[in-house]
Amino acid sequence: MFAKPFRVKSNTVIKGSDRRKLKGDISAAFPSLSAEELSELVPNKEELNIVKIYAHKGDAVTLYALHKTPLFFEVEKRLYPTVYVLWRYPALLPAFTTWKPVLQKLIGGADLMLPGVVVPSSGLPDVKQGDCCSVTVVNNRAPVAVGTATVSSAEMQSLGMKGRGVCVLHTYMDYLWAFGDKSNPPSLLDVEVEEQGEYGDELAADEEAEKYVEEQQSAGETVTDEACPAVEDLNLADEEENKGEKGNEEQEKDEEQTPQAIMDALLLQCFLHALKSKVKKSELPLLTSTFLRNHMFSCCPSGKQLDIKKSSYKKLSKFLQAMQHEHKLVRVKELSKGVESIVEVDWKNPELRSFNIPETDVEAASEQDGGEGEILYHPPEITTLYSVSARLEPLFVDANKSRKGSALQPAEVRSIITEYVKKNELVDENNKNYVRITPTLCDCLLEKAEYQQVETLKWDDLFGRTLERMQQCYQLVFPGQAAVVRKGHIEPIDISVASRGSNKKVTIIKNLEVYGLDPTAVATAMQHRVQASTVLQPIPGAKDKVLVQIQGNQTHQVGSLLLDYYQIPRKYIQGLDKAPKPGKKK
Incomplete structure (x- = not known):
């Protein structure tokens, strides 16, 4: 259980x-x-x-x-x-x-x-x-x-x-x-x-x-050999015998320190780790409670537990005051009664600059931060393409380049049209900004009402009409995989906020699969970030697609995850404007 x-x-x-x-x-x-x-x-x-x-x-x-x-x-x-x-x-x-x-x-x-x-x-x-x-x-x-x-x-x-x-x-x-x-x-x-x-x-x-x-x-049940991440050793009676020399030395060193001193050192380590690898300038001012929950706890080394009450500080506020006055690392300010925020970080502080993130924590930190997928995610390269339609096939076949269904980049289309015009000497002699219309161009690019009226077209109009009459598609290239071409416009990742019973807000994320994102991994990552419940639901009429639903208006956190961790370009994410404004209840 x-x-x-x-x-x-x-x-x-x-x-x-x-x-x-x-x-x-x-x-x-x-x-x-x-x-x-x-x-x-x-x-x-x-x-x-x-x-x-x-x-x-x-x-x-x-x-x-x-x-x-x-x-x-x-x-x-x-x-x-x-x-x-x-x-x-x-x-x-x-x-x-x-x-x-x-x-x-x-x-x-x-x-x-x-x-x-x-x-x-x-x-x-x-x-x-x-x-x-x-x-x-x-x-x-x-x-x-x-x-x-x-x-x-x-x-x-x-x-x-x-x-x-x-x-x-x-x-x-x-x-x-x-x-x-x-x-x-x-x-x-x-x-x-x-x-x-x-x-x-x-x-x-x-x-x-x-x-x-x-x-x-x-039978479909999941049983693993992994214990809780805090576990260092599975042995019981033989635990001490199986420890190496290095483990014994570390244990002896810990025994020389008091439990309070050990917790103080762990607090400082997690604090420096969080400042160096988690906090960004754009996040400031940052609530101290949020900093502790989302950043410091995730930096705690495997096998240890962060507990401020077991330290000499007893409270987070006293610890942060020490970081402000004694270490000169941050500036903490009470923005409203009883609510403190970190408003400034001294990124040039020698203690912070000289701090090295423990190697054993780098992997764990990255997993907690973004996801819970073991395979490192890389965003795909997305290229807009245009497919040759049946109407335009004579134009492209005549250019000896492509046939119906061929997907081309806009630059390739422009090059083919330019070559066709030059090969058939269609540039207007009186004005080189215009191209003379041939029967082939007339059938491919003009409307019926224009057959007797339009004799020339500007270059830009020629290119524009060509692309309008081609079917738009897009190409996805994931690292180490063959390119995939799909018809239509690429659907952006859609973030929306809906109301459920008693006017409770939920955040809904759709179309993650288009970008090779695992909805389960995204849901788990968000659950860790915001400490709110998440569920996956199938999308009616969409085969093999599910939506992620998160409790509360989490638009800002979802945007941060997609933009900063997964590196999805902003133009492929819609709904970021629904994020709650600072200072307002989500």
Whole structure:
């Protein structure tokens, strides 16, 4: 459920009545928790938040987070503990044990298959179909996944331990785990399981997991081996042993610094990175909240989390004041009450000029900035062409150049007509600005009413009439691909703003496919930029075309993405004038 990023709809502090109700719900769902343990999980006087999210498949989920660490999540009015809770109370749920290689498949979105379950001498845990249960790995009782049993324990045995065993909802190192403090599971040795298994069984279990992933993919489901981008290592017990010398040195260096100093350094790094590679002069003044959300967060290195409250500054305003007065990098001004903006950046500041963007972050930054497509996009070369029509074919055949249907550039058309005129000596002797009309030119270029009246045409009129009677088309050339010629005028990318229920605005983008743009990639890029929901909808009557719909009037951000990142020429984008004026509500 959380193998892919989710969208946060709201994040609010829980009320006293809701806190009491949550305690009651937790106690009813997990009766093994004592009153003291329940008070530790849901303390009365500490900040507890309700976070409403939408998972990547559209499921509505409610999170309950203490100090920004998710403790429980609720799906369809049923509570489930996160791995953070289970690390404190590992016996809270019945647990199935599997081999470490299978964990990688679970993180990617697969369910736990019964061939991958290690059966201890005491037998399988007693569960019924639909019961909430956890998954552990061999040698460690700390749960690494939470889900529901697909069948009862008795049925698992009767099935010969084949098929699906646990429908996995949440795992260590998925995006729900990354929403918390990203800590690793504790080491809780399980001697009984450790003495039992053999490595050959582990390989067999891994092969079964691979087989199941292939079955899921063939069925149209997506399962990947990728974990959350914040993850640096997939190993559990062997994590420290697999670290290289360089990793050990960096770890020792970090241990010498306080957590506040480390966060201060990360803030400064992301700040300089954002100024150097993200912010443009044309964007100023830039709201400080926008700068943090759209620029600084996207510059945070993979495996780290930017949290101003864990720094010595505590607030963004204090951090920016330090950047203004101590580092002389920016000038911050309160444009309206309680609303601050960055109004000036000292691009010549030595500290900013000497800052080098970390190599490991360049690729990640480019992906977050524009899209989420792995292949670097290059705009096509667009050329307007004219196709020889049946009426003009005698003129072009006589010139021994082209036949009906041939696509020519305007310069080529002009050259052919000029050559035809000179070859047939049609330039007026009295005025060289005129061309004498022959029967061929008369049939090709004149209207019937002009047959007896027009004897000469100016050069410009001659060229103009020729192009008017040709069919316009265009040629697209994408890097590394053969040229594609299509009839008609090229459709511009259309940006429009429409009203939906309750006068809510939505931004609609059409014709992205004409320019080789993937609507899914554009939708994902916009979702990251503006933190608003996006949907794809088929266009009626247009085969293989979809429109992108974004919540709110996002015309300015769409224009910025298309012009600055995708490098689409402005003349091929219509609707940019619908962008809201500065200072007005979108």
